[in-house]
Structures are given as C-alpha cells and as structure tokens.
Amino acid sequence: MTTTTTEPISTRDRERLIRAAIEAKNGSYSPYSKFRVGAALLTPDGQIIKGANVENASYGGTICAERTAVVKAVSEGIRSFVALAVNTDVAQPLAPCGICRQVIREFCALDMSILLVPAGYESDGNSAGLLEMTVEKLLPLSFGPEALELPRPG
Numbered sequence: 579m580t581t582t583t584t585e586p587i588s589t590r591d592r593e594r595l596i597r598a599a600i601e602a603k604n605g606s607y608s609p610y611s612k613f614r615v616g617a618a619l620l621t622p623d624g625q626i627i628k629g630a631n632v633e634n635a636s637y638g639g640t641i642c643a644e645r646t647a648v649v650k651a652v653s654e655g656i657r658s659f660v661a662l663a664v665n666t667d668v669a670q671p672l673a674p675c676g677i678c679r680q681v682i683r684e685f686c687a688l689d690m691s692i693l694l695v696p697a698g699y700e701s702d703g704n705s706a707g708l709l710e711m712t713v714e715k716l717l718p719l720s721f722g723p724e725a726l727e728l729p730r731p732g
C-alpha cells in the first residue's frame with residue numbers, strides 16, 4: 579500500500595485541503611503550550627479528515643494534530659491518502675515531529691505530498707511561503723511495513 583505512486587492532486591482539492599488544515603486548528607486543545615496545530619488528510623475519493631493537537635496535563639500524553647488526523651481516519655476504515663496539509667500559527671512552514679513522520683509513513687506512499695502551510699497563508703491567500711515536501715523527504719531511509727517482509731537468513 580505504501581509503495582504505490584500517488585496521483586497528482588487538482589488545484590481545487592489542494593486548496594480545499596489547505597483550508598481544512600487551517601480550519602482544523604480551531605479544534606486544537608493546547609492550554610499548556612498555546613501552540614495550535616491543524617492537519618488535514620485527503621483521500622483518493624476527495625474526502626478530507628481533519629485533526630488538531632490535543633494536549634494533556636501529563637504533558638507526555640499529548641497527541642499531535644497529524645496523528646489525530648491519521649488515527650481518526652484509520653479507525654474509521656480509511657487507510658488510503660493522497661496528500662496531507664499542516665498549519666500552525668507560525669509565519670514559516672513547520673514540519674511534523676519525528677513520531678508523526680513515522681505514523682504517516684505507515685499509511686502513506688513515500689512520494690505523497692505533505693503541504694506545510696505557514697500562518698500568513700490565512701490572511702493573504704498567497705501560496706508564497708508554503709513548503710511542499712514528501713514523506714520520503716521528511717523521513718529518508720525510513721523503516722516501514724515492508725521491512726517486516728524481508729528475508730531473514732538463518
């Protein structure tokens with residue numbers, strides 16, 4: 579599943595996905611860091627699943643926006659994705675943390691687009707500053723489900 583090539587997405591879907599990531603930030607529960615993050619996943623049939631970061635008084639219990647989106651989708655039976663967008667209130671594109679990169683790697687193709695949307699995008703609607711990455715660029719030489727299928731001599 580993760581080795582298949584991802585189809586390019588339309589300009590309209592790309593814009594819908596970016597808007598959804600910005601909207602998703604409204605669901606953030608971040609009383610401790612006051613750092614809101616929104617994420618949105620696009621499926622092959624055009625469905626969008628949003629996620630926000632959910633913090634905990636026991637800080638280690640915090641769940642990032644990206645993992646919220648992936649877990650929401652997968653637990654509803656949706657396991658195929660064509661793009662992910664992430665938005666914060668910071669005026670530069672911020673990339674998912676290491677734990678989220680590994681969780682994304684489990685379900686998304688290595689060439690899947692990850693759109694890092696800076697805060698400025700909201701006000702001017704300008705795509706300047708948006709950074710487009712892929713799973714592989716964010717997590718090179720990654721360990722994935724296929725590794726468990728490789729031959730083990732002896």
Ligand SMILES: O=c1ccn([C@H]2C[C@H](O)[C@@H](CO)O2)c(=O)[nH]1
Nearest residue numbers: 611613615631642643673674675
């Ligand atoms: O990739 C990331 C990195 C951080 N956060 C959240 C976790 C925490 O609530 C806040 C500050 O780390 O931002 C995310 O949602 N995604």
Ligand SMILES: [Zn+2]
Nearest residue numbers: 642674675678
């Ligand atoms: Zn994370």
